[in-house]
Amino acid sequence: MEIGAKLKEAREAKNLSLDDIQKVTKIQTRYLQAIEKGNFSAMPGSFYVRAFVKEYATAVGLDAEVFMEEHASELPKATNESSVQYSRVRSRGEATSSKSPAIFSFLPTVIVVLLILGILFLVWFFRSNGNGDADPEQVDTGGPDEVLVEDTGSDSEEQPEEAPDEATEGDEGGETTDGETNQSEEPANEPQLKLVEETTDDGEGVSTYDLINADDTIQLVLNTDKEHWLEVENDKGKSFYNAMFASNNAPLELDVTGEQRVHLRFGNPRDLQITVNGVSLQLPETVENGQIHQVWINLNGSAAE
Structure with a gap:
């Protein structure tokens, strides 16, 4: 008995319609009809012929592996079953x-981290140079005050005491600025x-x-x-x-x-x-x-x- 006729006989023995088989296997009815008629040329390819026949046989209660072996001569050659x-x-x-x-997939992450570190270094460098420019001015203002201490009396001694306070405030401001530049965040992977x-x-x-x-x-x-x-x-x-x-x-x-x-x-x-x-x-x-x-x-x- 041909493969299509045997599948049809098994289906009718279980009182199943082609629509019932379609619901179980998800194979379109037109392909199921083609299998029963032996019209394998209507299939998308030889792989689908073997796959659909195997699904059909399972749905009607046949041993799919044994069934495929018995009718191997009627089926297209299995050119890709061993591929998996x-x-x-x-x-x-x-x-x-x-x-x-x-x-190499980690290279983009490494490059991004290096760029961020480079930018943070440049910000720190320029801010450090800016604070360095202010230091000579503070030293210069202190110089004349010290000269006044030597040349004047007790009234002038109160003036040079304010200069160190201003310099101290400037130093504290520089430390705060430097501390802010040390913060960084790493990008999430x-x-x-x-x-x-x-x-x-x-x-x-x-x-x-x-x-x-x-x-x-x-x-x-x-x-x-x-x-x-x-x-x-x-x-x-x-x-x-x-x-x-x-x-x-x-x-x-x-x-x-x-x-x-x-x-x-x-x-x-x-x-x-x-x-x-x-x-x-x-x-x-x-x-x-x-x-x-x-x-x-x-x-x-x-x-x-």
């Missing part, structure tokens, strides 16, 4: 190599998504990002006004989402706090918006719609060893 496993198995050398570019690696795997693009300055809680949010096949899982294979993702499912909010790495695999990449803790993930310019794309996000700032 290939991406998961990273050598220690590859994980270490992705750390070195992360060092904001979360960033840094693209650290671009590769390909069986024709699929693979982009790797580091999340810098991560918060204690990490929230992954996905939005779209189109339709995508979407897989989200961690580096140990734990699945957070594996189905069709469309505008009626958006926004999709996933709490990935405590995870080391998160892996996403999806179609129509240009129509999918991905943010981590409010930071938008920008795909490389070479990524186009009509392709399957993969994204790895290192949530602790570097690839796990």
